[in-house]
Amino acid sequence: AVVSTQSTGASIGRSNMVYQSPFVCSYPTHLPNIQHKIKPSLSLVGSVQEKIAIILDDIIDDVEPWSLLAGFLKDRGAKSVYAMAPHGILSGDAVQHIDKSCLDKVIVTNTVPLSKELSSNPKISVVDVSKMFAEAIRRIHNGESMSKLFTNITQD
Numbered sequence: 001a002v003v004s005t006q007s008t009g010a011s012i013g014r015s016n017m018v019y020q021s022p023f024v025c026s027y028p029t030h031l032p033n034i035q036h037k038i039k040p041s042l043s044l045v046g047s048v049q050e051k052i053a054i055i056l057d058d059i060i061d062d063v064e065p066w067s068l069l070a071g072f073l074k075d076r077g078a079k080s081v082y083a084m085a086p087h088g089i090l091s092g093d094a095v096q097h098i099d100k101s102c103l104d105k106v107i108v109t110n111t112v113p114l115s116k117e118l119s120s121n122p123k124i125s126v127v128d129v130s131k132m133f134a135e136a137i138r139r140i141h142n143g144e145s146m147s148k149l150f151t152n153i154t155q156d
Contacts, residue, residue: 002056003073059085059086060106061091062094067103082106083106084107090108095118098121110126
């Protein structure tokens, strides 16, 4: 199950899947800057029972909310929980939060260099996107198709 913290993210998950993806709601979503940080209660729309839950976002920085969400999903019956984002900032005490969390795996790309401590952690996987970026730059420079870059993808 692709899990999103926003309904827009859930629709992105649905566009690539034949079933409806659950999403987690937390209210209020936007607070004025002058108010203190409030941790609202969470609600799950959909089911993760006996499913692999994949949490998607664009950046993972502060890991605490991700680890809390992983625990929330495991409490709701998820078999395992993966966090995925292209940009892994993973600041502060990220290693400690990841190690203590219910997250089975955190998957990021190498768009942001990770410290030795983070990159050697068995719960963190880094996907190398350098060849894809280089090919994208070459294609743009030569006026070639970008869509062909994403067909017949190999794992090397």
